[in-house]
Each structure stands twice: as C-alpha cells, then as structure tokens.
Amino acid sequence: MVRRDGASDTLVLASGSSARASMLANAGVSFTVEVAGVDEDAIKVAMADASPEELAVELACAKALAVSRHRPEAWVLGADQTLAFDGGLISKAGSVEEAWARLATMRGRTHTLHSGAALARDGAVVWSGVDTARMVMRQTSDAFLDAYVAEEGEAIRSCVGSYRLEGLGAQLFERVEGDYFTVLGLPLWPVLTELRRCGVLST
Structure with a gap:
C-alpha cells in the first residue's frame, strides 16, 4: 500500500473498531484492517x-x-480499552437489558476508561502506551435511559461502557476529564508520535 506522503510501509490496524478506524483515517493515516483473533x-x-x-x-x-x-513486514497497531468502576472492571454488556442496568448503576457516579495501544513489527512489540480519561456521569432519568438504549439498539453491546460519546451518549455525562480520542478507544496523539518516529508517517 502506498501512503499519501509517498512512503510504502504498510500499517495494519489489528482491531475491528469502527471508531478507531475513523480516528486514524480522519488523521490522514493510511492503513488496512485485520481483526486479531485473541x-x-x-x-x-x-x-x-x-x-x-x-x-x-x-x-x-x-x-x-x-x-x-x-x-512480519508490516507495522501492526493493536488497541484495547478497559473500564474501571466501583473497584472492578466492566466488560461489554451481554444484552440490551444488561446495558440499561449498567448505565443505571453508573449514573451520578464516576468511572475511568483506560485506552492502551501497541505497535509491533516482525513479531515483537516495539512500543506500547496507555492513556486514561475520567468520566463523570450525570443523574439521568429512567426515561432518558429508555430513549437512549432504544436509539442505540444492539449496537450498544459493542461498547465497553454501553455508550458512544460521539453520539447521543454525550448527554449521559456531566463532564469528562481527559482526551476525547482516549474516550473513543485510542490514545491517538502518542500513537501518531510513534508512527512518525518509526517512519510510518512523515515528519
């Protein structure tokens, strides 16, 4: 693949997340996607x-x-996100009903999102990093949660927190302390810095 800056190194995003793909694409990064089966x-x-x-x-x-x-010839970017709440970790909801219950439990309280990223080449990790955002949810009504979950539908199960900040989910929050890209699932600024350092992006 030939990038728009004329270089030819291939970057592979090892994630099926549409949000991560959009972040990279919008930042002008050329890449292919190959979902990692881990x-x-x-x-x-x-x-x-x-x-x-x-x-x-x-x-x-x-x-x-x-x-x-x-x-092995490609630069491979892996990414993942964890959500810490009430002394434990939260995983993706197994059903829409579970997502509603989770949002109800988290409303009026604070949780943290940790977005990790790693760059590999030739079967070895050459860089990794993590960034954290602090999410303060407002005290939403049951009626709002009903409307939000109905709007998102089954797609809500693909998000670790059962929300998407880039949509109606923004109204779930009172404030967010941290980087917007980190909330979406990728510490974009450190990733771009490393891609430039490795020569994947031009300086």
Missing part, C-alpha cells in the same frame, strides 16, 4: 491481579502480536 477472556483471567491500565496494554499487545506474527 482470547480476551483468557488474558483477563491470567491477569486477574493486574491494574486496569496494565490489562489495557496487555490486550493491545496481544492483538498487535497476533497479526504481526503472520504479517
């Missing part, structure tokens, strides 16, 4: 004592390595 649940079990930040980075590394092992 057992996230097994990693979470193995790292039960790890911090949410460490887990986000480990998941990102696992994704990058899974693709890099059979695409």
Whole structure:
C-alpha cells in the first residue's frame, strides 16, 4: 500500500473498531484492517491481579502480536480499552437489558476508561502506551435511559461502557476529564508520535 506522503510501509490496524478506524483515517493515516483473533477472556483471567491500565496494554499487545506474527513486514497497531468502576472492571454488556442496568448503576457516579495501544513489527512489540480519561456521569432519568438504549439498539453491546460519546451518549455525562480520542478507544496523539518516529508517517 502506498501512503499519501509517498512512503510504502504498510500499517495494519489489528482491531475491528469502527471508531478507531475513523480516528486514524480522519488523521490522514493510511492503513488496512485485520481483526486479531485473541482470547480476551483468557488474558483477563491470567491477569486477574493486574491494574486496569496494565490489562489495557496487555490486550493491545496481544492483538498487535497476533497479526504481526503472520504479517512480519508490516507495522501492526493493536488497541484495547478497559473500564474501571466501583473497584472492578466492566466488560461489554451481554444484552440490551444488561446495558440499561449498567448505565443505571453508573449514573451520578464516576468511572475511568483506560485506552492502551501497541505497535509491533516482525513479531515483537516495539512500543506500547496507555492513556486514561475520567468520566463523570450525570443523574439521568429512567426515561432518558429508555430513549437512549432504544436509539442505540444492539449496537450498544459493542461498547465497553454501553455508550458512544460521539453520539447521543454525550448527554449521559456531566463532564469528562481527559482526551476525547482516549474516550473513543485510542490514545491517538502518542500513537501518531510513534508512527512518525518509526517512519510510518512523515515528519
């Protein structure tokens, strides 16, 4: 693949997240997508004592390595996100009903999102990093949650917090402390810096 700046190194995004793909594309980064088939649940079990930040980075590394092992010539970007709330980790909701209940529990309270990223080449991680955002939810009504969940439908299950800040989900919050891109699932500024350092992007 030839990037718009004339270089020819290939960047592969090892994530099926449309939000991450949009962030990179909007920033002018050329890439292909190859979803990494990693057992996230097994990693979470193995790292039960790890911090949410460490887990986000480990998941990102696992994704990058899974693709890099059979695409050694490419730069592979893995990314993942964890949500810490009330002393534990929150995973994606298994149903729309579960998503509603989770949002109801989190309203009026604060949780943190940790977005990890890792860049691999030749089957080895060459860089990794993590950024954190603090999310303060407002005290929403049941009626608003009903309307929000109905608007999102099944798509709500694809988001770790059962919300998308780039849509109606913005109204769930009183304030957000941290970077917008981190909330969407990628610490974009550090990633762009590393891609320039590695020569994937022009300086």
